[in-house]
Amino acid sequence: xxxxxxxxxxxxxxxxxxxxDSQVIPFxxxxxxxxxxxxxxxxxxxxxxxACKAAGVAVGAHPGFPDLMGFGRRxxxxxxxxxxxxxxxxxxxxxxxxxxxxxxxxxxxxxxxxYNMAGKDEALARAIAEGIYAINPALVLLGLAGSKIIEAAxxxxxxxxxxxxxxxxxxxxxxxxxxxxxxxxxxxxxxAIARVVRMIKTGTVEAITGKVIQLQADSVCVHGDGPxxxxxxxxxxxxxxxxxxxxxxx
Numbered sequence: 678x679x680x681x682x683x684x685x686x687x688x689x690x691x692x693x694x695x696x697x698d699s700q701v702i703p704f705x706x707x708x709x710x711x712x713x714x715x716x717x718x719x720x721x722x723x724x725x726x727x728a729c730k731a732a733g734v735a736v737g738a739h740p741g742f743p744d745l746m747g748f749g750r751r752x753x754x755x756x757x758x759x760x761x762x763x764x765x766x767x768x769x770x771x772x773x774x775x776x777x778x779x780x781x782x783x784x785x786x787x788x789x790x791x792y793n794m795a796g797k798d799e800a801l802a803r804a805i806a807e808g809i810y811a812i813n814p815a816l817v818l819l820g821l822a823g824s825k826i827i828e829a830a831x832x833x834x835x836x837x838x839x840x841x842x843x844x845x846x847x848x849x850x851x852x853x854x855x856x857x858x859x860x861x862x863x864x865x866x867x868x869a870i871a872r873v874v875r876m877i878k879t880g881t882v883e884a885i886t887g888k889v890i891q892l893q894a895d896s897v898c899v900h901g902d903g904p905x906x907x908x909x910x911x912x913x914x915x916x917x918x919x920x921x922x923x924x925x926x927x
Contacts, residue, residue: 679923680877681838681896682914683707683819685739685788687725688716697906702728704910706926707735707896709786709819712767715741715749719774726774735926736780737819740767741788749789750856757804760791764808772812784838784927785809786819787826796824796852803829810835817927822892823851838895838927841876843869843913846885851892854885866909870916873897877922896927 686702687710688695695716702708708729711717717725729736740763741749755763768785775782787795787805795801802825809816810833820826822839830837844863846854854861863869876882877894884890899910917924 678877678921679925680894680917681706681927682899682910682917682924683709683737683786683840683896684899684910685709685711685786686729687711687721687739689721690716690718690745698725699728700907701899701910702732702734704907704914705734705899706924707737707784707819709737709739709784709788710771711739711741711788712771714743714763714767715745715747715788722771722774723777726771726778726780730778730780735783736771736775737784737786737817738768738771738782739786739788740764741791744790749791752790752794755801757800760795760801761804761808763791764805765812768809768812768816782813782816784817784819786840792821792826793853795826795829796821799825799829802826803832806830806833806835819896819927821851821853822894839893840896840898841873841882841892841894842898843873843909844900847882847890849884849886849888849890851890860885866905866912869909870913873913874916874920874922877917878920 682705684705686698686708710725742753806829817836818830819838
């Protein structure tokens with residue numbers, strides 16, 4: 678059994694620092710780098726690509742809505758045509774830094790509200806998949822397991838990877854519980870790690886209602902912006918190894 682361990686990185690902006698990027702990078706296998714619209718800026722993008730190259734971590738683009746103040750977590754009424762262009766614009770920007778460092782861009786993972794909206798909206802999901810395919814049909818689209826994003830990639834022959842979350846609760850339909858709802862975030866590290874192991878080994882997870890639902894996992898997302906981020910990433914990697922699960926990039 679094998680799993681990718683991904684983290685959203687490069688989310689600092691100007692003089693504002695977010696996340697424990699330099700500390701977390703050695704323990705992950707893939708990085709989703711912000712492209713300047715929900716977070717990140719050109720200098721941060723450049724430095725993050727360089728850091729990932731030095732650590733041997735696979736690089737992916739993390740495009741979101743143009744919403745710096747809302748950190749890309751606010752829904753935007755964008756058409757499928759706009760979403761396609763948004764994604765291509767941001768992927769192209771990160772691809773330039775990858776080319777400058779001699780790094781191959783491996784995947785694309787939508788961010789925040791764009792990720793959640795496209796997970797349920799077939800038209801938006803297809804716009805994202807088609808936008809990526811037009812740039813490079815070998816790029817992997819990383820999306821929520823069981824979501825419209827995965828269906829859209831499969832429909833056009835774009836490689837995809839199904840993502841699960843260590844620290845987020847699930848609804849019965851497989852969607853993530855909205856951050857504003859009670860119980861949306863899981864703070865108990867031991868519980869979260871045991872839950873991830875179960876998801877990988879059995880393909881099931883208990884929804885917030887208590888119902889057991891099915892899912893498949895190719896990659897686990899661990900957030901790098903919390904105060905315990907480093908300890909959590911270290912613990913989850915150790916736990917996976919002890920369970921005989923190989924941790925490797927997509």
